[in-house]
Amino acid sequence: TPLMRQYAAVKQQHPDALLFFRLGDFYELFFEDARVAARELGITLTSRDRERAVPMCGVPFHAAEAHIARLLRSGFRIAICEQMEDPRATKKIVRREVTRVLSPGTAADRALPPGDNNYLAALHLTEKGGRGGTAVPVAALALLDLSTGEFRASEWTGPDAAAQCADALGNSGATEVLLPAVNPLLAQEDPALRALERVRTRTSLDSWVFTPDYAVPLLERQLGARSLEGFGLAGHMAAAVAAGAVLHYAQNTQGTALAHIDSLCFLEASDHLQLDQVSVRNLELVEPLFRSGGAEATLAYTLDCCRTPMGKRLLRAAILRPLASPAPIRARYGAVGELVGRLIAREELRGALDGVLDLERLLSRVALEHAGPRDLLALASSLRVLPEVDRALASLACTSWTELRARLAAQGEPLAALATAIATKLVPVPPATLAEGGVIAAGVHAELDELRALSGDGRSAIAAIEARERERTGIGSLKVRFTSVFGYYLEITRSNLRHVPPDYERKQTLVNAERFTTPELKELEHRVLTAQERSVEIERELFAGLRGTVLAEAVRIRESSAVLAEIDLLANFAHLAAGRKWSEPRLVEDSGCVLEAAGARHPVIEAMLERAGTERFTPNDVYLQSEESSILLITGPNMGGKSTYLRQAALLVILAQMGSFVPAASMRFSLADRVYTRIGASDNVAHGRSTFMVEMTETATILNTATARSLVLLDEMGRGTSTFDGLALAWATLEHLHNTVGARTLFATHYHELTMLAGQLPRLRNARVSVREAPGGIVFLHTIEPGAANKSYGIDVARLAGVPQRVLARAREVLRAHERAERHELPAELSPGAGAAEPVQLTMFTPLSQRIVDRIEAVDANALTPMQALTLLSELQDELRAGKALA
Numbered sequence: 001t002p003l004m005r006q007y008a009a010v011k012q013q014h015p016d017a018l019l020f021f022r023l024g025d026f027y028e029l030f031f032e033d034a035r036v037a038a039r040e041l042g043i044t045l046t047s048r049d050r051e052r053a054v055p056m057c058g059v060p061f062h063a064a065e066a067h068i069a070r071l072l073r074s075g076f077r078i079a080i081c082e083q084m085e086d087p088r089a090t091k092k093i094v095r096r097e098v099t100r101v102l103s104p105g106t107a108a109d110r111a112l113p114p115g116d117n118n119y120l121a122a123l124h125l126t127e128k129g130g131r132g133g134t135a136v137p138v139a140a141l142a143l144l145d146l147s148t149g150e151f152r153a154s155e156w157t158g159p160d161a162a163a164q165c166a167d168a169l170g171n172s173g174a175t176e177v178l179l180p181a182v183n184p185l186l187a188q189e190d191p192a193l194r195a196l197e198r199v200r201t202r203t204s205l206d207s208w209v210f211t212p213d214y215a216v217p218l219l220e221r222q223l224g225a226r227s228l229e230g231f232g233l234a235g236h237m238a239a240a241v242a243a244g245a246v247l248h249y250a251q252n253t254q255g256t257a258l259a260h261i262d263s264l265c266f267l268e269a270s271d272h273l274q275l276d277q278v279s280v281r282n283l284e285l286v287e288p289l290f291r292s293g294g295a296e297a298t299l300a301y302t303l304d305c306c307r308t309p310m311g312k313r314l315l316r317a318a319i320l321r322p323l324a325s326p327a328p329i330r331a332r333y334g335a336v337g338e339l340v341g342r343l344i345a346r347e348e349l350r351g352a353l354d355g356v357l358d359l360e361r362l363l364s365r366v367a368l369e370h371a372g373p374r375d376l377l378a379l380a381s382s383l384r385v386l387p388e389v390d391r392a393l394a395s396l397a398c399t400s401w402t403e404l405r406a407r408l409a410a411q412g413e414p415l416a417a418l419a420t421a422i423a424t425k426l427v428p429v430p431p432a433t434l435a436e437g438g439v440i441a442a443g444v445h446a447e448l449d450e451l452r453a454l455s456g457d458g459r460s461a462i463a464a465i466e467a468r469e470r471e472r473t474g475i476g477s478l479k480v481r482f483t484s485v486f487g488y489y490l491e492i493t494r495s496n497l498r499h500v501p502p503d504y505e506r507k508q509t510l511v512n513a514e515r516f517t518t519p520e521l522k523e524l525e526h527r528v529l530t531a532q533e534r535s536v537e538i539e540r541e542l543f544a545g546l547r548g549t550v551l552a553e554a555v556r557i558r559e560s561s562a563v564l565a566e567i568d569l570l571a572n573f574a575h576l577a578a579g580r581k582w583s584e585p586r587l588v589e590d591s592g593c594v595l596e597a598a599g600a601r602h603p604v605i606e607a608m609l610e611r612a613g614t615e616r617f618t619p620n621d622v623y624l625q626s627e628e629s630s631i632l633l634i635t636g637p638n639m640g641g642k643s644t645y646l647r648q649a650a651l652l653v654i655l656a657q658m659g660s661f662v663p664a665a666s667m668r669f670s671l672a673d674r675v676y677t678r679i680g681a682s683d684n685v686a687h688g689r690s691t692f693m694v695e696m697t698e699t700a701t702i703l704n705t706a707t708a709r710s711l712v713l714l715d716e717m718g719r720g721t722s723t724f725d726g727l728a729l730a731w732a733t734l735e736h737l738h739n740t741v742g743a744r745t746l747f748a749t750h751y752h753e754l755t756m757l758a759g760q761l762p763r764l765r766n767a768r769v770s771v772r773e774a775p776g777g778i779v780f781l782h783t784i785e786p787g788a789a790n791k792s793y794g795i796d797v798a799r800l801a802g803v804p805q806r807v808l809a810r811a812r813e814v815l816r817a818h819e820r821a822e823r824h825e826l827p828a829e830l831s832p833g834a835g836a837a838e839p840v841q842l843t844m845f846t847p848l849s850q851r852i853v854d855r856i857e858a859v860d861a862n863a864l865t866p867m868q869a870l871t872l873l874s875e876l877q878d879e880l881r882a883g884k885a886l887a
Helices: 002-013 031-041 061-073 161-172 190-197 212-223 237-254 277-282 299-303 309-320 326-340 343-353 359-367 373-383 386-393 399-409 412-425 446-473 494-499 519-552 554-580 603-612 642-658 691-705 723-741 752-759 794-800 805-821 850-858 866-886
Strands: 018-023 026-030 055-060 078-083 096-102 120-129 135-145 150-157 176-180 201-205 479-483 487-493 505-509 513-517 594-600 620-625 631-635 666-669 674-679 711-715 744-748 764-774 777-786
Touching: 002 018, 002 096, 018 031, 018 061, 018 096, 026 031, 026 061, 031 055, 031 061, 055 061, 061 078, 096 237, 120 161, 120 190, 120 237, 135 161, 135 237, 150 161, 150 237, 161 190, 161 277, 176 237, 201 237, 212 237, 277 674, 299 309, 299 603, 309 359, 309 554, 309 642, 326 343, 326 399, 326 554, 326 642, 343 386, 343 554, 359 373, 359 519, 359 554, 373 412, 373 519, 373 554, 386 399, 386 412, 386 554, 399 554, 412 519, 412 554, 446 479, 446 519, 487 494, 487 519, 494 513, 519 554, 554 603, 594 642, 603 642, 620 631, 620 642, 620 744, 620 777, 631 642, 631 723, 631 752, 642 666, 642 674, 642 711, 642 744, 674 691, 691 711, 691 723, 711 723, 723 744, 723 752, 752 764, 777 794, 794 805, 850 866
Parallel strands: 018 078, 120 176, 176 201, 631 744, 631 764, 674 711, 711 744
Antiparallel strands: 018 026, 026 055, 078 096, 120 135, 135 150, 479 487, 487 513, 505 513, 594 620, 594 666, 764 777
């Protein structure tokens, strides 16, 4: 049919998308699209013909947004094909066009989580000339959130550029990444490829999109600038190219000018504490390490008491990108500190923020022409809250608060006028969509008021016609009804057809009724429908003008939104500090690299224990100082708290560099440039990467890129291989960290032999998890104290885990036999590594003769005479010589 030919032509232009094809009041899908949508959405699959050769399914257009959002979350692309003309105005097939193409990265619907961004990313790998003509790798990443208007780009240069770019991509949570169709450099970069595997949707663009000649002018036109230098992109052409690719894709899929995309932020890596994907995952910053853990196991959940969606998104960004400059960190401390001690002022400010809705996403909906009348009223109601926030800030004297108040006040009058204009022109409780009519308030437009009066009179006239015709014909069931296809008509049941007057004109025959019209009804229908159509037309014009008024203030709205997000973040930090008794950290810059915390707690575990009401978290101290004690080697049993202690230290640094107070009695620290973690590992079988390979790769990254300002956490390194290999690697790693890197390091291990390094490496200190032995077994005290652990308590931990007693008893027998059989003597000297004063000796590589060990153990040294002792020593020497000769 002509309709299906039209569908096929449109589908051919978008073969990789589910085509939502508008037919009247429904979006219909056909063929394989229908099968996919019916399966994913759980709706009925039917067919267009009797032979069922054309499968189809559909959703009502007014309810399509929720269905589309569900398909986007599943990773599908969707093409929206709309009717471009009124079916009543043409006798031919209605013209239809694809107005938008939606993908996971361009979703901007109401179903997006309020505290999360939805990033569309572009990855660009290239090279530039270095010294001596050597090509230097360059990696760039651009991120655009269409739902909020956030647009940023970053660039890295050097051998690890692709790895750093991959970390940024992985941490962003981007739902779609754009790539050039041909990029030979990408095929060579293993880190970038692994990061891409975690992105739900990957989209290829023509390679010419990723060129400066195309990308730079495109960005300049969008941002209304003659140069990109003002946006920090001077000398960062790769970042500009990536940003241009993102903008190109967004413009081509949305079909609008994207008026809310009016700025681009270039992020320097040095501006933030660097967190790689491994650390973000291991520290459970925004997602739990295990699915069974739930969101409450994350730092983001623990810290989130924000009152606005913008504040929630800023909190997540602050967690993933903590600050790295002293001035803004101290500024946040000052703002938080003032609000901590002022309960009433704090609650007034947080209470004022309760009335602020998602300004960023409301503005985005207006710019993308998705906003309905209720969206504009929600925007107006949020803008009317700004004076309340200003009053709540008035009593705060800290510089940060006064600056934020001034920035907010600078937008005040124009936005107040905008809120008034919206509230004046729209009815207080408008319908959900503009198509329903009745959106514009009375008194706004004279012609609209006249048309509404005419329409109202027409409805009264219709009611009068129905009453009169019932009396005239004697048909009590006669009704005047309306459909968009047939207009107004008189409906009479078949049993009453004999009473139909001769002046009635038959219009349609149904199974149980007939539909008629009269000259009077036709004339009235024309007047009423003409008035309604003209009313809807005027309302659309007025609403479009109101939307343009909003977009004219887009810059002010975005600035107010950013200020409110910062206010919300700082108020949230103060709320946490006051309620959980957190203290202000002291940032030092003149005493080397230090991390010193007294009575420190793990913020997430402490909060979980409080919610459960089971027990209190045991505080611990931590002290690391680059010139005195840069490495803390921690030994002790499993379940004793070693891993918690390591994570706790990292979270303290992250919180402190976010500008938040910390869960500790006191804290003194120097800025860290990066946090590295090597905690646990999982096999990556699909890529042939075993647990040990993953561990060594992560360790290599640390050893190759860490600096003296970094914080390094290593937990149980070397356990993925043989005992001897694992110990040797751990030993060498500790030496390298001590002698070459100098980073503040927490190293947890079960290799007790490593504790001997405290005598060889002057800045390494031993610490242990304290355990109390009781008749019923061991008790974990969860306290870190100086010194090395003397036992592993592995069998005791197994008993606590529920291992059967017979197995435990046999394990103790095997352990005793093993200990007797594996006594060790000092071996040949090992190289001490750079900087060590004396040769280092291990006690485990050369076993003594068990017979010699047994004879020595059996001797009572106090009962031996001098002659007996000499005789015994001579015999032992002879036995050793004989053993060496046989070897």
